[in-house]
Amino acid sequence: MQIWHSSKKFSKMGACFIFALAATSALASYSPAEWLNFKAPVAGKPNPIGNYTNGCLIGGEKVPFNGVGYQVVRQEKNRYYAHPEMLQYLQNLGKKLHAAHLPAMLISDVAMPAGGRFVDGHHSHQMGLDVDIWFRMGKLTAKEAYHSTGLANLMANPTTKKMTSDWTNQQETLLKLAASDPHVARIFVNPLIKVHLCQTVKGDRQWLHKIRPWYGHNSHFHVRLSCPKGAQYCHNQAAIPVGDGCDQSLYAWLKPKPKPTKPGKPKPVVIPPPPPLCQLLLDEQAKKIEQLKKNP
Numbered sequence: 001m002q003i004w005h006s007s008k009k010f011s012k013m014g015a016c017f018i019f020a021l022a023a024t025s026a027l028a029s030y031s032p033a034e035w036l037n038f039k040a041p042v043a044g045k046p047n048p049i050g051n052y053t054n055g056c057l058i059g060g061e062k063v064p065f066n067g068v069g070y071q072v073v074r075q076e077k078n079r080y081y082a083h084p085e086m087l088q089y090l091q092n093l094g095k096k097l098h099a100a101h102l103p104a105m106l107i108s109d110v111a112m113p114a115g116g117r118f119v120d121g122h123h124s125h126q127m128g129l130d131v132d133i134w135f136r137m138g139k140l141t142a143k144e145a146y147h148s149t150g151l152a153n154l155m156a157n158p159t160t161k162k163m164t165s166d167w168t169n170q171q172e173t174l175l176k177l178a179a180s181d182p183h184v185a186r187i188f189v190n191p192l193i194k195v196h197l198c199q200t201v202k203g204d205r206q207w208l209h210k211i212r213p214w215y216g217h218n219s220h221f222h223v224r225l226s227c228p229k230g231a232q233y234c235h236n237q238a239a240i241p242v243g244d245g246c247d248q249s250l251y252a253w254l255k256p257k258p259k260p261t262k263p264g265k266p267k268p269v270v271i272p273p274p275p276p277l278c279q280l281l282l283d284e285q286a287k288k289i290e291q292l293k294k295n296p
């Protein structure tokens with residue numbers, strides 16, 4: 001697909017495609033499973049398109065499975081493709097951990113080869129700018145790194161609301177190093193972990209600003225990078241409120257969720273259509289597969 005190989009052509013033609021496809025993509029039925037048709041990244045100038053929960057990635061790069069201070073886990077999932085800035089971020093973080101004599105970090109889901117929506121699990125990770133990193137540290141065996149189900153460790157007990165014995169200063173240092181890179185927009189952790197940090201971190205607390213509470217995230221944390229400079233189709237999230245976030249807004253997460261007043265059927269999940277430029281990638285890939293079937 002030639003247009004993706006030329007950034008000049010891409011930027012000239014992009015606007016036309018947006019208008020042309022806005023009409024067609026609304027009509028086409030979209031299944032997230034279509035993103036599994038990409039077995040390798042889409043060649044071209046790195047371009048994250050859309051937003052973190054609905055987008056795709058041109059010019060992704062495979063994160064090598066082993067590097068200084070890190071290892072990729074859950075390799076069977078094929079979710080280890082990253083925007084080059086994310087790859088650089090991970091490699092730099094691994095080197096910082098190594099220099100601090102800490103065990104290696106375990107990198108879980110990044111993105112699929114062309115980004116897009118996963119068929120299971122979380123809905124972000126769509127532009128190669130999100131990554132899950134386990135709190136458990138230290139490399140696994142090659143077999144465990146390939147199939148890693150059940151090997152992550154819980155850091156806070158949801159029943160007792162207390163941290164488990166797996167949480168040590170090493171996890172705090174890992175989070176601090178992860179948050180201190182200027183490319184990072186925010187990091188999601190379980191609210192109990194954020195509360196623990198609010199209560200225990202001494203000295204420099206500036207990095208707590210980027211640590212945000214979210215459901216789950218008890219055995220891994222989720223790093224989100226800002227849109228790279230010049231990425232014209234990438235949409236950042238709204239900025240985080242000022243301060244360290246150790247306030248009422250945090251403690252509200254610990255209150256039990258109010259029960260719905262009218263019990264009824266849960267609302268069906270509505271999956272939005274992908275941005276038009278991402279739909280174009282899907283259409284081109286479907287055409288290629290169709291041609292291969294005709295002329296194997």
Ligand SMILES: [Zn+2]
Nearest residue numbers: 122131132222
């Ligand atoms: Zn995640």
